[in-house]
Amino acid sequence: MSLTREQKSKPGKLTMKKLTTLLAATALASMMATAAWSKTLVYCSEASPEGFDPGLYTGGQTFDAASRTAYNRLVEFKHGSTELEPGLAESWEVSADGKEYTFKLRPGVKFQTTEYFTPTRELNADDVIFSFERQYKEDNAWNKYVAGASWEYFAGMGFPELIEKIEKVDDLTVKFVLKRPEAPFLANLGMDFASILSKEYADKLQADGKMELLNQQPLGTGPFTFVAYQTDAAIRYKANQDYWNGKQPVDDLVFAITTDAAVRAQKLKAGECHIMAYPNAADVEELKKDENLTVVEQEGLNVAYLAYNTLVPPFDKVEVRKALNMAVNRQAIVDAVFQGAATVAKNPIPPTMWSYNNAVEDDKYDPEAAKKMLEDAGVSGLKMKIWAMPVARPYMLNARRAAELMQADLAKIGVEAEIVSYEWAEYLKLSSAKDRDGAAILGWTGDNGDPDNFLDTLLGCDAVGGNNRAQWCNEEFDALVTKAKETADIGERTKLYEQAQVVFKREAPWNTLDHSLVVVPMSKKVTGFKMDPLGIHRFDGVDIAE
Amino acid sequence: MFRFIFGRLAVLIPTFLGVSIIAFSFIRLLPGDPVMLMSGERVMSPERHTQIMHQLGLDRPIYIQYFDYLTGLLTGDFGSSIVTKRPVLDDFLQLFPATLELAFCAIIFAVLLGIPAGVFAAVKRGTWLDQSIMGVALIGYSMPIFWWGLLLIIFFSGYLGWTPVSGRISFMYFFPQVTGFMLIDSLISGQAGAFKSAVTYLILPTTVLATIPLAVIARQTRSAMLEVLGEDYVRTARAKGLSPFRVIGVHALRNAMIPVITTIGLQVGVLLAGAILTESIFSWPGIGKWMVDSVFKRDYAVVQGGLMLIAGVIMIVNLVVDLLYGWINPRIRH
Amino acid sequence: MSIVQNTAETKTGGTPPSGLSEFWYYFSRNKGAVIGLFVFLFILFMAIFAPLVAPHSPSIQNRDLLLMPPVFQQGGSWGHILGTDAVGRDILSRIIYGARFSLFIGLVVVTLSVVSGVLIGLVAGYFRGKVDTFIMRIMDIILAFPSLLLALVLVAVLGPGLVNAMIAISLVNQPHFVRLTRAAVMTEKSKDYVVGSKVAGAGTLRLMFLTILPNCLAPLIVQATLAFSAAILDAAALGFLGMGAQPPTPEWGTMLAEAREFIQRAWWVVTFPGLAILITVLAINLMGDGLRDALDPKLKRS
Numbered sequence A: 001m002s003l004t005r006e007q008k009s010k011p012g013k014l015t016m017k018k019l020t021t022l023l024a025a026t027a028l029a030s031m032m033a034t035a036a037w038s039k040t041l042v043y044c045s046e047a048s049p050e051g052f053d054p055g056l057y058t059g060g061q062t063f064d065a066a067s068r069t070a071y072n073r074l075v076e077f078k079h080g081s082t083e084l085e086p087g088l089a090e091s092w093e094v095s096a097d098g099k100e101y102t103f104k105l106r107p108g109v110k111f112q113t114t115e116y117f118t119p120t121r122e123l124n125a126d127d128v129i130f131s132f133e134r135q136y137k138e139d140n141a142w143n144k145y146v147a148g149a150s151w152e153y154f155a156g157m158g159f160p161e162l163i164e165k166i167e168k169v170d171d172l173t174v175k176f177v178l179k180r181p182e183a184p185f186l187a188n189l190g191m192d193f194a195s196i197l198s199k200e201y202a203d204k205l206q207a208d209g210k211m212e213l214l215n216q217q218p219l220g221t222g223p224f225t226f227v228a229y230q231t232d233a234a235i236r237y238k239a240n241q242d243y244w245n246g247k248q249p250v251d252d253l254v255f256a257i258t259t260d261a262a263v264r265a266q267k268l269k270a271g272e273c274h275i276m277a278y279p280n281a282a283d284v285e286e287l288k289k290d291e292n293l294t295v296v297e298q299e300g301l302n303v304a305y306l307a308y309n310t311l312v313p314p315f316d317k318v319e320v321r322k323a324l325n326m327a328v329n330r331q332a333i334v335d336a337v338f339q340g341a342a343t344v345a346k347n348p349i350p351p352t353m354w355s356y357n358n359a360v361e362d363d364k365y366d367p368e369a370a371k372k373m374l375e376d377a378g379v380s381g382l383k384m385k386i387w388a389m390p391v392a393r394p395y396m397l398n399a400r401r402a403a404e405l406m407q408a409d410l411a412k413i414g415v416e417a418e419i420v421s422y423e424w425a426e427y428l429k430l431s432s433a434k435d436r437d438g439a440a441i442l443g444w445t446g447d448n449g450d451p452d453n454f455l456d457t458l459l460g461c462d463a464v465g466g467n468n469r470a471q472w473c474n475e476e477f478d479a480l481v482t483k484a485k486e487t488a489d490i491g492e493r494t495k496l497y498e499q500a501q502v503v504f505k506r507e508a509p510w511n512t513l514d515h516s517l518v519v520v521p522m523s524k525k526v527t528g529f530k531m532d533p534l535g536i537h538r539f540d541g542v543d544i545a546e
Numbered sequence B: 001m002f003r004f005i006f007g008r009l010a011v012l013i014p015t016f017l018g019v020s021i022i023a024f025s026f027i028r029l030l031p032g033d034p035v036m037l038m039s040g041e042r043v044m045s046p047e048r049h050t051q052i053m054h055q056l057g058l059d060r061p062i063y064i065q066y067f068d069y070l071t072g073l074l075t076g077d078f079g080s081s082i083v084t085k086r087p088v089l090d091d092f093l094q095l096f097p098a099t100l101e102l103a104f105c106a107i108i109f110a111v112l113l114g115i116p117a118g119v120f121a122a123v124k125r126g127t128w129l130d131q132s133i134m135g136v137a138l139i140g141y142s143m144p145i146f147w148w149g150l151l152l153i154i155f156f157s158g159y160l161g162w163t164p165v166s167g168r169i170s171f172m173y174f175f176p177q178v179t180g181f182m183l184i185d186s187l188i189s190g191q192a193g194a195f196k197s198a199v200t201y202l203i204l205p206t207t208v209l210a211t212i213p214l215a216v217i218a219r220q221t222r223s224a225m226l227e228v229l230g231e232d233y234v235r236t237a238r239a240k241g242l243s244p245f246r247v248i249g250v251h252a253l254r255n256a257m258i259p260v261i262t263t264i265g266l267q268v269g270v271l272l273a274g275a276i277l278t279e280s281i282f283s284w285p286g287i288g289k290w291m292v293d294s295v296f297k298r299d300y301a302v303v304q305g306g307l308m309l310i311a312g313v314i315m316i317v318n319l320v321v322d323l324l325y326g327w328i329n330p331r332i333r334h
Numbered sequence C: 001m002s003i004v005q006n007t008a009e010t011k012t013g014g015t016p017p018s019g020l021s022e023f024w025y026y027f028s029r030n031k032g033a034v035i036g037l038f039v040f041l042f043i044l045f046m047a048i049f050a051p052l053v054a055p056h057s058p059s060i061q062n063r064d065l066l067l068m069p070p071v072f073q074q075g076g077s078w079g080h081i082l083g084t085d086a087v088g089r090d091i092l093s094r095i096i097y098g099a100r101f102s103l104f105i106g107l108v109v110v111t112l113s114v115v116s117g118v119l120i121g122l123v124a125g126y127f128r129g130k131v132d133t134f135i136m137r138i139m140d141i142i143l144a145f146p147s148l149l150l151a152l153v154l155v156a157v158l159g160p161g162l163v164n165a166m167i168a169i170s171l172v173n174q175p176h177f178v179r180l181t182r183a184a185v186m187t188e189k190s191k192d193y194v195v196g197s198k199v200a201g202a203g204t205l206r207l208m209f210l211t212i213l214p215n216c217l218a219p220l221i222v223q224a225t226l227a228f229s230a231a232i233l234d235a236a237a238l239g240f241l242g243m244g245a246q247p248p249t250p251e252w253g254t255m256l257a258e259a260r261e262f263i264q265r266a267w268w269v270v271t272f273p274g275l276a277i278l279i280t281v282l283a284i285n286l287m288g289d290g291l292r293d294a295l296d297p298k299l300k301r302s
Helices: A002-022 A026-035 A060-067 A125-136 A152-156 A199-208 A211-215 A261-269 A281-289 A318-327 A330-338 A367-376 A399-412 A424-431 A452-459 A475-486 A490-507 B002-029 B046-055 B062-074 B088-123 B128-141 B145-159 B182-189 B194-229 B232-239 B244-282 B287-297 B300-328 C005-011 C020-029 C031-048 C091-127 C129-143 C147-158 C162-189 C192-199 C204-240 C252-262 C267-295
Strands: A040-045 A075-077 A084-086 A089-094 A100-105 A163-170 A173-178 A224-230 A234-239 A252-257 A293-299 A302-307 A342-344 A383-387 A416-420 A439-445 A510-523
Touching: A040 A060, A040 A261, A084 A089, A100 A125, A125 A163, A125 A173, A125 A199, A199 A211, A261 A281, A261 A510, A261 B145, A261 C252, A281 A293, A281 A510, A281 C252, A318 A367, A318 A399, A318 A490, A318 A510, A330 A342, A330 A399, A330 A510, A383 A399, A399 A416, A399 A439, A439 A452, A439 A510, A452 A475, A452 A490, A475 A490, B002 B062, B002 B300, B002 C129, B002 C147, B088 B128, B088 B182, B088 B194, B088 B244, B088 B287, B088 B300, B128 B194, B128 C267, B145 B194, B145 B244, B145 C204, B145 C252, B145 C267, B182 B194, B194 B244, B232 B244, B244 B287, B244 B300, B244 C147, B287 B300, B287 C147, B300 C147, C020 C031, C020 C267, C031 C091, C031 C267, C091 C129, C091 C162, C091 C204, C091 C252, C091 C267, C129 C162, C147 C162, C147 C204, C162 C204, C192 C204, C204 C252, C204 C267, C252 C267
Parallel strands: A040 A252, A383 A416, A383 A439
Antiparallel strands: A075 A084, A089 A100, A100 A173, A163 A173, A224 A234, A234 A252, A293 A510, A302 A439, A302 A510, A342 A510
């Protein structure tokens, strides 16, 4: 390496000098010679990040790329679980009425030093307040700092209606005052939109009139320091030398953006990357056979369902819904759509989530009984529509294929199903209409690991005409989940949710289809990678053996 | 000549306006609501929806939106992406070099291989050589290139492991993007092996993208050569005893080149259309893939701005080809 | 896609074929064209008699035989000669049925774009002046976009599906016919026979359709053949990008798109639909070459 460098040094150097004056980020060029020697972890990611300010976006690829690398949050999810652990907050206290959360910040946390900014102070309460206030205070200069900034997750989790105020108690103490008690609040603070940014950096950008750079050159306290983003091609990081939790074992981290799953698999096999995101279900078997690779799997925090419209006859009858559930061979769907990379679902929440009720008995696949049940309910010659999503989602890779299988199954009990589909945005909108004609395939990926995020969000009475695609409002169920939301004690909440799942199964507003597995194939050289139930790809603590 | 140039430029203005109307109205007609997609499976409340529509200026009367858009265009503002919130022009300028590099390599490849093949076939007309060259050309011309790309990946990257699967350069190498052209930047960087790496990444996409232009150029060259070879002056040259090389290489080829050059110029649109597929298959970070992704993401602003920019590029290239042609062949100026 | 380059060649042509036998004489001298014709007829036969020819239904899923390899590979069987796809459908049958879609697409697109293109081109070329300028500006606008991109956005606007894909492809194809017709009309218009019939008192419509049009047919036929194959390719490309025919339609491009995830594991699901496209398009293009030889006197070799 060094030899050829010498040979070419003359023309190279000349141009190099010019560049230093031209470009801001050229000190990087000096690391060229050492690049080959440092430990570089390459991750084949599935899509380009939407941007680098996690508050603005909702895409998982953005969270992998921005918030889990460059940033930290007050509380963090324990690596590989949905349990919470202290992050930038060392400890916290919740007031007796459940409305006040006081966080003690970790002292001595340094922000990253980058080519574009050198921090002069450590993390304090101002950074925390800044990170949140910009997302809801319309008079905050950062509230609309990019065209169309809309803080989707902040709004989605109901924070604008929930937060009364955020107070600085002292430099290292912050207090959140809520308008009502909300048990899932703490888990929400572990989510990506709650990442803590540097106010000092933001102020500098504002003074320079370059506010948009906050979304292009992230700077936080996280394990990796941002280096460069080549649009739609690659993102580069180096290990944060000052990371409060110790420097990472790898020196460099590269996201190789590769949108085609088959191509990602090829690259992994060819050794062009060490870890890949979201393989094709069809490729998993092949990847498992490769002796240089390991494939880890875990049930994802998701569910796919077929939601009947319980407001429209005959689907307002429990027996009809039950009968249709029993007529569909869900195992066959899992096999054909996921090639086994999913499990049949019986509850609306996935098994990795606390309060999952394993005692619930699933509807058995039994066409004969289903047929009889329909007849007993006085329904014959039933014609229905099945809505199939036009896009692949982690919980349902091919809704069309699934719908075709259901169609064939339903035909066996004399139900004629027609498959309909709409453009994705239309689908999302039309499927939530109260007078929707037909049963819709859809699903959900958990945001924060809290059962409330599934049960109340998707099946609560408030969500009818919105996220509650079954338009199902059951008083018994709703009372249970509402009570659980207001209860702080996790043991008590668990009981309430377990009961709610029993009610759900009895009433059958959905046919619960599957929980897909999150599959991460990686090189055998990779150590320390932990599967994340939230579907996030985290690289802190990951090493590669030489 | 001046009048000719001026006339051509004058024609561009209504075309440009028309293109802007099409790009603008298409996007308003797109079904599906990009604002809705922002929140994914989580349903957005109608109040919030209205608020965001307002924030993005999508609730204003259509003609005001168009007028704003047009004035924006004139000041170089092509709008901002709804998904990434980045200015469309920034993205375009970052990604365009990648497409340009690929298209440039493809056209060079097609010309370097296509013209000799065509000349050869014409000279050896009727022989098995001619027939096989033209047969292969016709297969290339009939090729569904998206399938061709997949086959090449399966064989060269998967089975033989000779070429990398996708991307522009190995992640081993990292240097500032001065020109945006990986081949040039890798040379400037002075890093050993970087240029070679960039070349290996270019081979398959170039081959795929060049397939159709190559076939077209070979066929066109052959028929132009045949025509020229039959003309009197070539016969005379032959009769005068000039060496076949001189006859073919100097007299015939030079005259046969005029239609071939037009053909090459016309391939620009074909290349950009091909780039859509090629880039999608090879994850090549260029504007073709960018456009396809944006169409699927319902990113109004990007599709609109991208259509404008791409149409602009094609219009300029066509103008240049026109002007060149008028310069080579003064007869068509009128 | 690369339709334009032929315009230059064909512009000057345009003498009508002098009799069917002469046409066949020239056509059959081109061996490739004859082969193309037979392959095309074979595909046409398959398409028309698909229900009789296909060994299985294209939509029946055999859930016990997912991704079965073709017969000549280990694990294959004569029951499914080209193997089965991810939900156990017979690939050969799907390809045979797929021929229907591809030929249908070609036919509809060519009809739509030829009829509209010729009409508009006739008007532009015959009347010239402002009408002509206006029409040609619009054509310039359409041609300012890469055809596939325009078709892609159009289909996105109209909604993904076979019908909309056909409309979009017709629209982006049509300017070529307009230009071609216009050029041919302009050449013919000044010729003696046209001036003659005009003097003899023939009306505008008569002049346009009965006097001029038949004499411009040769290049149009050649162009139509090329447009036929281009339409099949474009429709397949749209299907491949997920914007053409929607699954489970056994359209070849859509089949390829669905098969893409199996590229590593089941090469046959990827290979055969693509091969079907290639062979069909190749056959049509071979015929197109033969047609040009037969119809274009300039290239006739005696």
